[in-house]
Amino acid sequence: MGRPYFHIRERKAMTSLDSVVDVSIIGFTSLIREGIGKILEGSEFACAKCFPSCEDALTDEQASNLDLAILDLAVLEGDIDNLHPLKERFPGLRIAALVDCFNFGQMVDAFNRGVDAYLLKEIASDPLLGSLRLVHQGEKVMPTALLEHLAHKRPLIEGEAEIKVELGELLSEREIDTLHCLVMGYPNKVIAYRLDISEATVKVHVKAILRKLMVQNRTQAAIWAVNQGLVLANGRFADADAGEVVPSEDATPPLVAMAH
Numbered sequence: 001m002g003r004p005y006f007h008i009r010e011r012k013a014m015t016s017l018d019s020v021v022d023v024s025i026i027g028f029t030s031l032i033r034e035g036i037g038k039i040l041e042g043s044e045f046a047c048a049k050c051f052p053s054c055e056d057a058l059t060d061e062q063a064s065n066l067d068l069a070i071l072d073l074a075v076l077e078g079d080i081d082n083l084h085p086l087k088e089r090f091p092g093l094r095i096a097a098l099v100d101c102f103n104f105g106q107m108v109d110a111f112n113r114g115v116d117a118y119l120l121k122e123i124a125s126d127p128l129l130g131s132l133r134l135v136h137q138g139e140k141v142m143p144t145a146l147l148e149h150l151a152h153k154r155p156l157i158e159g160e161a162e163i164k165v166e167l168g169e170l171l172s173e174r175e176i177d178t179l180h181c182l183v184m185g186y187p188n189k190v191i192a193y194r195l196d197i198s199e200a201t202v203k204v205h206v207k208a209i210l211r212k213l214m215v216q217n218r219t220q221a222a223i224w225a226v227n228q229g230l231v232l233a234n235g236r237f238a239d240a241d242a243g244e245v246v247p248s249e250d251a252t253p254p255l256v257a258m259a260h
Helices: 030-040 054-059 077-089 104-112 125-136 145-160 173-183 188-195 199-213 218-227
Strands: 021-026 045-051 068-072 094-099 117-120 141-143 257-259
Touching: 021 030, 021 054, 030 045, 030 125, 045 054, 054 077, 068 125, 077 094, 094 125, 104 117, 104 145, 104 218, 117 125, 125 141, 141 145, 173 188, 173 199, 173 218, 188 199, 199 218
Parallel strands: 021 045, 021 068, 068 094, 094 117, 117 141, 141 257
Antiparallel strands: none
């Protein structure tokens, strides 16, 4: 097992209101690690450590805490089983995964294993920094390639394929409305406003949705809706009983946050 790679960059002077977020880079070649370090320079992020693999990060006795990690999902695909133990050792760790090309199944699996962002390596530096900020704030980030994936599913949704789950039998009408809001990435406060209910009621609906869909969090519920063919690329719901398309209240693109 190789020793972890350490790369400490000089942190530039910041105002007293700024705080530095330590970033660990897991995987990648030395050239790409250096490139990521250059992108982080001048921002609130600082490249603190580099590890060849998740296992190295997990077994590093000197690592007392990891705040944010950028990992190469393609290189570490065989090492992905160590993501859960890594998150268990560092409960506050946020993970942004970079991949060579979009794969829907891989994305779902990555989020199920604790990844907070699934980004393509072709992403530009500014969107990457913006995505890291969202991840550090607790948001989930998905690539815009997901919308293209949904667009390709549209003919099947409207005509040929049957909806796998009778949504109306699984969830109540209010829970379906809440699920739609989860797909749109709305926080509880916005959901409460749009549905004219209290935030406490929203929490009850979300808890019921997670239990009935047998998922662990809001992101998995949104991905479930997409994977079942219940959401079109423009954010509309497909009716499970009649095969009709039910328009959403607006045409905002679906899902949490999209990285360009």
